[in-house]
Amino acid sequence: MVSPLSDAIKLPCGLVLPNRLAKAAMAEMLADWDHNPTPDLIEVYNQWGQGGWGAILTGNVQVDINHLGSPFDTAPPSTYTTADQSPTLVQSWAKYAEACQQHGTPAIVQLCHPGRQSFRGAGKRGLFASTVAPSAVPLRIGEGWVECVLSKVAFPAPREMSRGEVEGVVGQFVDAARLMADAGFSGVELHGAHGYLIDQFLNPKTNLRTDEYGGSVEKRTKFVLDIISETRKVVPAKFAIGVKLNSADHSSVNFEDTMTQIRLLNEAGIDFLEVSGGSYSDPKMMGPTTTQQPEQSQQPTRTAAREAFFLSFATETRTRFPNLILMLTGGFRTRAGAEDAIKQNACDVIGIGRPAAINPKFPQFLLDESLPDGEAGLPLKKVGLPWYVRLLPIKAVGAGAESMYYGNQIKRIGKGLTTSAPA
Numbered sequence: 001m002v003s004p005l006s007d008a009i010k011l012p013c014g015l016v017l018p019n020r021l022a023k024a025a026m027a028e029m030l031a032d033w034d035h036n037p038t039p040d041l042i043e044v045y046n047q048w049g050q051g052g053w054g055a056i057l058t059g060n061v062q063v064d065i066n067h068l069g070s071p072f073d074t075a076p077p078s079t080y081t082t083a084d085q086s087p088t089l090v091q092s093w094a095k096y097a098e099a100c101q102q103h104g105t106p107a108i109v110q111l112c113h114p115g116r117q118s119f120r121g122a123g124k125r126g127l128f129a130s131t132v133a134p135s136a137v138p139l140r141i142g143e144g145w146v147e148c149v150l151s152k153v154a155f156p157a158p159r160e161m162s163r164g165e166v167e168g169v170v171g172q173f174v175d176a177a178r179l180m181a182d183a184g185f186s187g188v189e190l191h192g193a194h195g196y197l198i199d200q201f202l203n204p205k206t207n208l209r210t211d212e213y214g215g216s217v218e219k220r221t222k223f224v225l226d227i228i229s230e231t232r233k234v235v236p237a238k239f240a241i242g243v244k245l246n247s248a249d250h251s252s253v254n255f256e257d258t259m260t261q262i263r264l265l266n267e268a269g270i271d272f273l274e275v276s277g278g279s280y281s282d283p284k285m286m287g288p289t290t291t292q293q294p295e296q297s298q299q300p301t302r303t304a305a306r307e308a309f310f311l312s313f314a315t316e317t318r319t320r321f322p323n324l325i326l327m328l329t330g331g332f333r334t335r336a337g338a339e340d341a342i343k344q345n346a347c348d349v350i351g352i353g354r355p356a357a358i359n360p361k362f363p364q365f366l367l368d369e370s371l372p373d374g375e376a377g378l379p380l381k382k383v384g385l386p387w388y389v390r391l392l393p394i395k396a397v398g399a400g401a402e403s404m405y406y407g408n409q410i411k412r413i414g415k416g417l418t419t420s421a422p423a
């Protein structure tokens with residue numbers, strides 16, 4: 001029987017995804033010293049481009065070269081005027097788009113600004129310069145004293161952005177989207193999850209502003225809504241604009257606020273919403289730790305519920321916004337799990353992260369009809385930690401090890417080397 005994962009889907013802008021399996025954003029950390037894409041990065045996407053994906057979301061591309069998530073993030077230069085005035089820049093990004101889309105898979109660039117989650121030394125702002133954020137609320141990766149010291153060393157204290165700076169960053173997102181459209185990409189995804197700047201604006205714990213960008217749920221959403229409306233004015237009609245949003249953190253603060261934000265995004269005409277969760281202080285996007293349970297309190301019976309980290313949030317979102325295209329990312333490892341999520345109408349598109357770093361052609365494998373369900377999957381063990389690392393009282397250590405391990409596999413793909421799942 002043909003899998004429902006093979007069905008094409010059309011986004012509101014008219015862009016068609018040839019199937020339901022999307023490679024989720026994974027920071028490759030393969031930029032050169034000027035933060036341009038390198039040949040290794042292009043090779044990684046050359047491999048993913050041959051994988052039979054329904055969509056390829058790039059790893060985060062930072063919109064401000066002064067504020068990066070990590071020192072080797074890709075980031076276009078601060079201002080972009082026109083393709084005529086910056087032909088070399090457009091060509092280098094066009095090669096990237098071509099590698100992704102050479103076999104008909106649309107590629108969507110994830111645009112990001114880390115705000116207060118920018119490591120010291122990541123970006124051209126200087127070692128001792130502060131980060132920027134909606135409000136001057138320092139980042140704490142945990143409550144213990146080791147975590148507090150580490151937070152202070154790793155992340156400079158943020159300062160509150162002026163109104164002019166907020167408008168400036170909106171402009172940086174818009175310029176970056178325009179560059180990506182000129183380079184031939186099919187869309188952008190605004191990274192509004194995992195504790196980065198857009199998420200910092202959305203979240204009442206990190207946005208204490210009293211101007212038009214804070215104070216009420218609607219005002220906290222204005223920053224991302226401004227980016228969406230300004231971007232629409234400058235990109236082609238068929239260029240997709242999506243948003244990656246957190247389910248978990250906000251729901252613990254005020255679930256209804258998050259639903260209001262989704263309503264506003266839906267009314268703004270986004271093409272898709274990707275559901276994820278977590279931040280540096282509580283990295284739920286990498287799955288439950290040994291002390292946490294998944295969203296479900298009892299052992300779930302359905303395959304999708306056993307795999308997907310944020311299934312019940314997606315299901316609730318679907319009930320309230322039946323026409324919003326939903327991508328659900330986190331935990332999917334098998335054909336049965338992914339099909340189950342689609343069949344129970346929890347989402348339209350399945351986001352796949354870590355399996356894509358082990359097998360760049362994961363969709364071809366999953367959709368191979370000659371494979372029985374029991375074999376169509378890639379269960380992955382958690383990355384092992386040496387005993388002395390496990391003793392460290394730092395919550396983020398497991399997620400950090402996962403990121404490092406899979407980041408290394410991505411680098412191996414770029415060098416033409418074989419990859420391996422954690423032992």
Ligand SMILES: Cc1cc2nc3c(=O)[nH]c(=O)nc-3n(C[C@H](O)[C@H](O)[C@H](O)COP(=O)(O)O)c2cc1C
Pocket residue numbers: 024025026027028059060110191193194244276285286329330331332351352353354355402403404406407
């Ligand atoms: C190496 C690595 C890098 C990641 N970088 C990003 C990123 O740039 N942007 C993002 O939204 N999520 C990022 N993530 C999170 C993934 O998109 C995804 O949400 C997470 O891995 C859970 O999906 P999975 O269980 O299929 O891996 C990254 C994950 C990994 C493993």
